[in-house]
Amino acid sequence: MMRLISISIGISLQAIYVYASQTNAPIDVVIGVDGGTESIRACCFDAQGRIVGKPHAVPYVTSHPNPGWAEQNPLQWWDSLVGAVRGAIGSLDDDDSCSSSSPASYNVKAICCDTTCCSVVALSKEYTPLRPCLLWMDARSAPQARRIMDVAKAESSGSDILKSFPELRVNSNGEGPISAEWLLPKSLWIKEMEPEVWEKAHVICEYQDYINYRLTGKMVASSCNAAVRWHHDGVEVLNRDGHKKEHAGRPMGLYKALGISELANKLPKTTLAMGDVVGGLSEAAAKDLVLPEGTLVVQGGPDAFVGMVGLGTIHTNQLCLITGSSHLHCLVTPEPVSNPGMWGAYRGAPLPHLSFAEGGQSSTGRLLVWLRDLVSSGNEKISYKVLDEEASKIAPGSDGLVALETWQGSRTPHTDALARGSFVGLSLSHTRAHLFRAILESVCYGTRACFDALEAAAQQGSSKAMSKSNEVIIAGGATRSPLWLQLHADISGRTFLINENTDGPLLGCAILAAVGCGIHKSIDEAVEKMVRVKDKIEPNADRMKIYDRLYKDLYLKMRPSFTNIFHSLADIRGGGESLKNGKN
DSSP, X not given: OHHHXXXXXXXXXXXXXXXXXXXXXXXXXXXEEEEOSXXXXXXXXXXTSOEEEEEEEEEOOOBOSSXXXXXXXXXXXXXXXXXXXXXHHHGGGGOOSOOSSSOOOEEEEEEEEEXXXXXXXXXXXXXXXXXXXXXXXXXXXXHHHHHHHHHHHHHHTTSOXXXXXXXXXXXXXXXXXXXXXSHHHHHHHHXXXXXXXXXXXXXXXXXXXXXXXXXXXXXEEEHHHHHHHSOOOTTGGGOOSSSOOTTTTSOHHHHHHHTOTTHHHHSOSEEEOTTSEEEEOOHHHHHHHTSOTTOEEEOOOBHHHHHHHHHTOOSTTOEEEEESXXXXXXXXXXXXXXXXXXXXXXETOSSTTOEEEEEEESSSHHHHHHHHHHHSBTTBOOOHHXXXXXXXXXXXTGGGOEEEOOTTOBOSSSXXXXXXXXXXXXXXXXXXXXXXXXXXXXXXXXXXXXXXXXXXXXXXXXXXXXXXXXXXXXXXXXXXXXXXXXXXXXXXXXXXXXXXXXXXXXXXXXXXXXXXXXXXXXXXXXXHHHOOEEEXXXXXXXXXXXXXXXXXXXXXXXXXXXXXXXXXXXXXXXXXXXXXXXXX
């Protein structure tokens, strides 16, 4: 049925394009912009979420001046955005959607950007960068992150930490840790280590805010960023109750305890929700982008969480899995509840009327790269297709070989930077196919553990009944492997949905832009019109039984059994104490 619907929509779209070209009526499009770690991409979409023209990407440079540091030049972000948007617009001339001899014309209604989250920028009074951006992955502020929890515990004097600092609820219900990625520890690092920059900094903001400023001349924050990484209340910070309260939704008590109260005055004064209109393109930006001045700019947010919108994960109990070098799990919860073993839940995110919790696995897709490189000869890399085909011939359980996927530490449900990977049950009969399948299976075991922990924690703290999410919307690299997709379904016992367009961030930006400019009346309506399911991967009942036993009898028992061993190994190799103390 879904395929028939998609086909009928495709035919109607073709008719629309032919009609438009014959009548010279312009086709309304929006531009989605995805500011990632390595490049910025732009793509045009129509009202049905269909790509018009071609996506265009322009890379930028990341520098690593010291171990654990990662920086980018905000000025290069803008240059790359200009190139990406111009490339996407230029590709409209070559679009083959219209079969008529008369080319269709297009009307760009709005533009919306997402960016990496926690990429922190210090700006002067003239809104120019005072130093390179501290990229999201920059870990230099680990000591500051640790100190935030230490100060909060000390200030609480042994009482419930959440009574004194309720904003720490999102960090495993006040147990921590706080990631060095977040805005507050990075701000503390700038203040303490570069006081001259801190004094000159008129604005402390993120990549998202800087780009929107360059587009419109308006400095505003995204409520999604503020809710998920700034320790802000994502609803109160919007100041929508009719009473404009200074610093509404901000953790002023925590700022005071840390001696950084002035941060509140350096952050953007206005916060907008994803889908709100920031403003129109300024004259300078319009000239750079070759778009009409005043073209609407709509608020976006963090790439992964704009991706939730692009995948259609906007209803309570929905789960999505975003795969790549690592796995990110997002569960929309009925309330902003928090418990150990989860991050969040974040009130007012990704959208003001929602809350969601997240989990993560540090090394997933990257493990496949590691093993492929390990078993390849010289510069000749074995294809993943070959490794998949070999592994598919191995029985569930990899003939007694089980792996732990925590090569680069464990995020959730057990946070442990010292955790490492392992193979258990190796014998001389095992081949590279066994190793590859064992890694695929181990990632899926870890994914099931994250799903189960997210749902258990959300249910435990919620006053509303919450049923198991039997479907997972998946996007990213794992969708290219039929074997890995099936393993995710078999091991988790859930159905996995693959959308027609799995590029959640770009499509999410298009959805937000379409709502902001009035093409669609609401985000719900836009998701219904622009997001379509293409395939379903159902779990196999027989394999589910096998994997359920392996998961419960082996994987879950291996994790705690290996903890002391991993910690001892870290001490022997060196660096154990620094990681325990939050230093990188």
